[in-house]
Amino acid sequence: MNYIAGVDIGNSTTEVCIAALENGRLHFLGSASKMTTGTKGTQANVAGILAALKEACEKLNMSAGDISLIRINEAAPVIGDTAMETITETIITESSMIGHNPSTPAGAGQAVGRTISLGHLKQGNSYTPYIVMADKSHSYEEVADTLNRYAQARNVTGMILQADEAVLVENRLERKIPIVDEVRYIDKIPEGKLAALEVAMAGSGVRMLSNPYGIATLLELDAQETKMVTPIAKSLIGKRSAVVIKTPHGNVREQILPAGEIYIEAEKDQTVNIDAGADAIMRALSKAGDIRDIHGQEQTNVGNMLARIKKGMSTVSDENQEEIRITDLLAVDTLAPVVISGALAGETCLEKAVGIAAMVKTRQLPMEKIADELRSQLKTKVKVAGVEAVMASLGAMTTPGTRLPLAILDLGGGSTDAAVMTSKGTVRMVHQAGAGELVTMLIQIELGLHSRNTAEQIKRYPLAKVESLFHMRLENGAIEFFPDAIEPKYFGSVVLLTGKDMIRIDEDIPMEKIVAVRREAKRKVFVTNAVRALQAVAPEQDLKNIPNVVLVGGSAEDFEIPEMLMEKFAEYRIVCGRGNIRRTEGPRNAVATGLVLSYLGDSHVDDE
Known part of the structure; x- marks a missing residue:
């Protein structure tokens, strides 16, 4: 009995399929998957191939040396x-604005007044409204005592703090005012300038200062000045608190x-x-x-x-x-x-x-170097066989319910590949940039995440908000209750549901925003690229000529991408869904399976 292995070296994973050849028939035995080592199509891949072969063989109680023939996919290195x-960039000179989301602003409402430092408040007058500024050299007790002492003699409408102490100050004030804290460069704020300050109610964002006409109302701006503050208003959208300072020579602009x-x-x-x-x-x-x-x-x-x-x-x-x-x-x-x-x-x-x-x-196919290294280490036959897209099509044909003509979409980490196999067995294919890695980058950038790993996890798993120690609200609105208490560290946090445990997201980002960014990133990359790829390979470049599409590759396992594509292709009456390679593998292992299947057609060559 001969054992044949198909090896698919992908951008992210290396997949192996092993089958036994007996009396001219193939019997599939097992498979394995490991992370690709090195850049696809280079000799660094050998370590990942050996690891995947070892894992697959151990499941079958055999060794890699028992394999008669290894067939690897023919592909130039392709990286995404x-x-x-x-x-565009917003440029602000003379420090004309403050607008951020401190975790502890205090009070709520709007205030307009002239900026003045806490130490100069006693030099002010009773008829001018003031927005008082206090740096970290003043304790919260000192700040509150000073404001209470001048409560009747000075018209203090709002306050800006450098320290994270807005709530501590506000709790001690006899007359409540809106307070913005955590202003790092408070020493750069000019005194005596007209300023507008706003603190929104919990759970909402500023309304007046995120609207150019709101700023114009509070600071009494003319039409030209209102046009100039539009970039400021845009930058304050969604902020919990904000301050805009009117400087006579300030310049705000967006530049390309x-x-x-x-x-x-x-x-x-x-x-x-x-x-x-x-x-x-x-x-x-x-x-x-x-x-x-x-x-x-x-x-x-x-x-x-x-x-x-x-x-x-x-x-x-x-x-x-x-x-x-x-x-x-x-x-x-x-x-x-x-x-x-x-x-x-x-x-x-x-x-x-x-x-x-x-x-x-690259202009060359270096896969033969990989084959030589495998021959040297395993002492067995290794053949570079079959174009990747053709092999994926053959593997996809093992999905129940498929027929020719058949289209496949291979959704990977670096590229989105498409192929159409006609009823005559001819194949048209295309390789396109953009897949899972670009989605991860978009999620990281748009959410402002420090860790790329967090962005990768957000891409992979659904979200929930832990609202008590005994229940959580899922991203689809459903409520899930628990008989035992959830660990207190998760209380009030947005978490990722991996199936085994929960992963807390450290950044303070609303669950709804994370979901919206994640789904939009997947639509921009996968839906756009899938349509582009299939149009390139479809007969007469018309999607309506494709009866069915099988989704294969790592990203086809995603919990929402296949549904997005099914919804999109429904417009063209295309049957679309995840592949189920050999009825057991799901969307994985299509190329490796195709490499083994293609042996029967190439056996006269392989046996030479």
């Missing part, structure tokens, strides 16, 4: 890299950053500026036809990013950088939090940005 290019141009070398060469946004970039790509290479304008953000990608591939593939080509891009419009120039509390503003995923290929 991502970059975020911010294309020179992110650079993208040059597409193709049937019809295209040039597009990244400032034009993702839609313009994708239109240029669609007009270009077959793409030979993509590069960026020198000494610009996008130019440096694309050059860095090529340099990285050159290092791992041992090819000259001139031989490395970028054959596809996926550009996505998004919003990225950017620190505002001239702000006083480390404030950020959501600015327009473009996320880019790039697909990179």
